[in-house]
Amino acid sequence: MTKPLRPEFWTLPLDRLTPPEWEALCDGCGKCCLNKLEDEETGEVVFTSVACRLLDGETCRCAQYDIRLQFVPECIVLKPETMRDIAYFMPASCAYRLRYEGKPLHDWHPLISGDPETVHDAGISVRGWTTPEFEVDEDDWEDYVIEEEL
Ligand code: SF4
Ligand code: SF4
Known part of the structure; x- marks a missing residue:
């Protein structure tokens, strides 16, 4: 039997969450x-609006x-034990990065609002503005770099 999600489980340390949580x-x-580009000299990572081929650009979910x-x-694959290596190139708004850094979730997070649409309504998600990677040559990804912090 699957265990229910604990009340406010998102306030717990990441390594105390159950797999469903x-x-x-x-x-x-x-x-x-979104595909990223890394500067070979500085190591700086920037996001592009070119999305993985499996991303559904409307639901913002992986199709498979x-x-x-x-x-x-x-x-x-995000895991508590790999966050130390991964967190720095995750979006600043990412719930896993926020919790890894000991910060609370934002009000628009569906766990806080109780509504899965609030992440879209608040303009946080990628809904409607990505380009599938199969439509863009990889050599042209630089033209799709997102300047603002995500
Ligand atoms: S979760 Fe799915 S859509 Fe997102 S990067 Fe992985 S394979 Fe691509
Ligand atoms: S919160 Fe957003 S950025 Fe973080 S893993 Fe989920 S979809 Fe990706």
Whole structure:
């Protein structure tokens, strides 16, 4: 039997979350599914509006989440023990990064608002403005760099 999610589980340290709680922490923004470019000299990472081929640009969800690694082996699987290496290039608004840094979730997070649409209504998600990677040559990703912090 699946255990119910504990009240306000998102306030607990990441390594104390159950697997369903870990999954439920995601705000559904889709930002981590944008392709990134890393400056070889400075190591600076910038996001582009070119999205992974499995991202649904309207729902902001992965079209094949459970079996995504079969199609996109480079997809990064977030885990409490790997956050130390991953957090720095996750979007600043990402719930996992916020909690890793000991910060609270934002009011628009569906766990706080109780409504999965608030992440979209607040303009946080990637809904409606991504370009699928199969439509853009990788050499042209620089033209799609997002200047503002995500
Ligand atoms: S950026 Fe973080 S909160 Fe947003 S979809 Fe990715 S894992 Fe979930
Ligand atoms: S495989 Fe799915 S979860 Fe991974 S980056 Fe692509 S759309 Fe996102």
